[in-house]
Amino acid sequence: MSKKVKETTNQSAENYLKEIFTLVRKVETLTTADKKTLFNNTEFRMLGEIICAKYAGKRVISTQLAQILGVTRSAISQMVSRLEEQGVVKRVPDSVDRKIAYVELTEKTYETYRKDLEVYVNFVDRLVEKFGAERFHTMISLVDEFCGLAMEEKSNIAL
Numbered sequence: 001m002s003k004k005v006k007e008t009t010n011q012s013a014e015n016y017l018k019e020i021f022t023l024v025r026k027v028e029t030l031t032t033a034d035k036k037t038l039f040n041n042t043e044f045r046m047l048g049e050i051i052c053a054k055y056a057g058k059r060v061i062s063t064q065l066a067q068i069l070g071v072t073r074s075a076i077s078q079m080v081s082r083l084e085e086q087g088v089v090k091r092v093p094d095s096v097d098r099k100i101a102y103v104e105l106t107e108k109t110y111e112t113y114r115k116d117l118e119v120y121v122n123f124v125d126r127l128v129e130k131f132g133a134e135r136f137h138t139m140i141s142l143v144d145e146f147c148g149l150a151m152e153e154k155s156n157i158a159l
Contacts, residue, residue: 047113059102
């Protein structure tokens with residue numbers, strides 16, 4: 001491949017990457033509701049991850065939350081400590097390995113979460129109504145397919 005063709009290919013790939021970064025940034029703002037909620041976006045996402053794990057019959061630890069949310073373990077630890085002081089979450093030691101502490105929501109928090117969830121659901125419902133349900137499902141399908149290909153490609157790369 002000539003140097004000029006390679007530079008053009010690299011520039012195209014760089015533009016694609018820029019578009020992906022821009023799209024991800026825009027998608028991350030979607031959790032911003034049109035009404036004040038009790039939790040900031042990162043806290044709300046963390047609470048959602050804890051609930052999703054519970055629905056799946058699993059539990060999560062701080063390290064997993066940090067990986068999922070793309071923040072440091074220190075940031076998660078500070079957030080969990082702050083929310084624990086407020087009675088929102090609790091750390092529950094593992095019955096076998098006392099070094100492991102699961103992060104769980106308190107019962108009081110489930111009610112608050114449900115109220116906030118209603119705000120977010122209404123917001124997204126209005127967006128999908130304007131965008132169109134069929135277009136929404138097509139978009140989700142294409143993004144899911146693209147992410148699947150990306151994960152497959154990542155697993156083929158030896159770092």
